[in-house]
Amino acid sequence: MTYVISDIHGRLRMFESVLGKISLSPSDKLIINGDMIDRGEDSLGVVRLVRSLPNTTVLIGNHESMMIDFHKGRGMDWVSSRNGGRETIQQLSSLSDGEIAELLVYFGFLPYFVMLPEYNCMVIHAGISPNTNFENPTTYDYSQFVWIRNAFIKRKTNRGFVTIFGHTVTGLLHNDKSFGIWLDEENEDKVCIDCGAAYADTHDTRLAALRLDDGQVFYSDEYTDKYGNNISEFLRKKPTIVG
Numbered sequence: 001m002t003y004v005i006s007d008i009h010g011r012l013r014m015f016e017s018v019l020g021k022i023s024l025s026p027s028d029k030l031i032i033n034g035d036m037i038d039r040g041e042d043s044l045g046v047v048r049l050v051r052s053l054p055n056t057t058v059l060i061g062n063h064e065s066m067m068i069d070f071h072k073g074r075g076m077d078w079v080s081s082r083n084g085g086r087e088t089i090q091q092l093s094s095l096s097d098g099e100i101a102e103l104l105v106y107f108g109f110l111p112y113f114v115m116l117p118e119y120n121c122m123v124i125h126a127g128i129s130p131n132t133n134f135e136n137p138t139t140y141d142y143s144q145f146v147w148i149r150n151a152f153i154k155r156k157t158n159r160g161f162v163t164i165f166g167h168t169v170t171g172l173l174h175n176d177k178s179f180g181i182w183l184d185e186e187n188e189d190k191v192c193i194d195c196g197a198a199y200a201d202t203h204d205t206r207l208a209a210l211r212l213d214d215g216q217v218f219y220s221d222e223y224t225d226k227y228g229n230n231i232s233e234f235l236r237k238k239p240t241i242v243g
């Protein structure tokens with residue numbers, strides 16, 4: 001079976017809790033959908049654990065991207081305001097320069113998205129604009145894949161598959177501001193699984209794992225979401241494409 005987890009953001013204990021609930025078997029696959037680092041208490045611990053797991057595909061998020069840019073001298077976004085890079089630098093202080101370089105190379109080779117035709121799904125950190133010509137990668141604006149918000153979230157994707165994404169916390173998408181996974185019930189074509197683990201110190205947030213085979217949702221705590229922790233019906237429907 002295949003599980004997707006997004007936006008762990010250094011929350012090692014929540015990550016371990018979710019892994020305990022899904023108890024991966026040797027035939028299972030795991031997709032980590034970006035933003036492993038920043039804001040939480042142990043970014044390095046999360047990255048080490050992710051890299052130790054077999055059958056795991058890791059996608060890049062804007063936080064890994066910002067860390068790379070910072071180290072290449074291409075910008076201070078990572079260590080400015082509330083992005084959390086400053087704290088992550090402290091957490092990485094046990095690493096040698098060579099180990100940090102190796103980590104940056106690892107991040108730099110992470111893919112932006114994965115297509116899963118067997119589940120009629122795409123997994124991507126932030127989303128993909130309906131204007132993007134998916135058939136022509138030479139025209140891609142790659143930064144949107146880790147940064148886009150409403151230009152993707154508020155519109156019909158019109159692609160015929162379901163997009164699984166994170167990056168925007170679900171508390172901003174649910175009318176009741178709750179932090180369970182979010183379904184686009186209007187367009188029926190996307191699922192957000194960033195349940196705000198980064199903000200666990202100040203909000204009622206959690207980490208989620210979505211099992212694509214049967215739509216079962218596993219949370220790091222005892223939370224029950226508005227869909228009863230199962231979205232199998234939603235995943236079964238093939239999104240429509242309009243002219």
Ligand SMILES: [Mn+2]
Binds near residue numbers: 063146
């Ligand atoms: Mn993000």
